[in-house]
Amino acid sequence: MVTGAGGALGTDLVARLTAPDAPPDDSVLAVTRAELDVTDAAAVRAAVHGWAAETAGAGRPVLVNAAAYTAVDRAETDPEAGAAAWAANAEAPGLLAAACAEVGATMVHVSTDYVLGPLPDGARRPLEPDDPTAPAGVYARSKLAGEQAVRAALPDAHHVVRTAWVYGATGANFVRTMARLSRERDTLDVVDDQHGSPTWSADLAVGLVALARSSAPAGTRHAAGGGATTWCGLARAVFEELGADPARVRPCDTASFPRPAPRPAWSVLSDASWRAAGLAPLPPWREALHTAVARHPELLLG
């Protein structure tokens, strides 16, 4: 069962689960927000119980939660949006996990680099799942609370997967925005002091489905595109893909581009926990971007 199936990641999860090479016995129930509001406790319980009853005896039930409130800045500035973020990101995962516990399902829950804090002494190395958390901002705090609720309800049947800097073929994202701005402006100033691991949602979907089908023990793991760059580096790569001059993208610092929600300066995620579970690491981010725009040229239309 996939919740949030209409989002960027949800769309790719469903595509992966229903691809021609999917095991023929797999059955997939995908629900968009219109079909299941994950903040509605009664609806969540009914949907999960209904799904479990329909698929009883058909194998191991796994629910992948790709639903989330992702308008990070709006959650920070608009109290109603903040409340919606809390309901979808902090409380709903607990509702889903409790329902999974009732029917004996495993839950794969997607979380974010935003829950992590800076390393002690300003160290800079790829972040591991047991590195300190220090969520700054409403969205980040809501996502950490969601992780905690899932672990508490399903101590032996959860997979919490933190990812970062996701872009997909569906919806607004940084890659699309940079492509649009490349046509609208001669030069662009883009933040060069935040480091992270850009992640193509289709690659993440492949990884999450592999995890769901694996016998990996319960745990919290990181999965993001391989390697690291800055937002400026990612913007320049988008320009390269467009055949535009990457030098038109000029580096600036976070202080010159203030946003309502704080962003981590260091979001590079280690794939050690992913590999340790016997899972294939996601492809390197630059290669993934090239593949993504080749498969979805509309990404470059902005």
Ligand SMILES: NC(=O)c1ccc[n+]([C@@H]2O[C@H](COP(=O)([O-])OP(=O)(O)OC[C@H]3O[C@@H](n4cnc5c(N)ncnc54)[C@H](OP(=O)(O)O)[C@@H]3O)[C@@H](O)[C@H]2O)c1
């Ligand atoms: N995007 C990133 O850079 C990034 C980075 C790290 C982690 N993540 C995590 O990755 C996961 C997938 O994110 P994404 O990039 O695919 O985001 P997305 O495109 O915004 O997808 C989220 C989906 O959840 C739906 N949703 C929101 N509230 C809901 C509710 N109450 N009930 C049911 N569905 C609801 C949204 O529907 P509407 O569009 O109709 O609201 C949307 O279809 C999330 O857990 C996110 O926190 C994302």
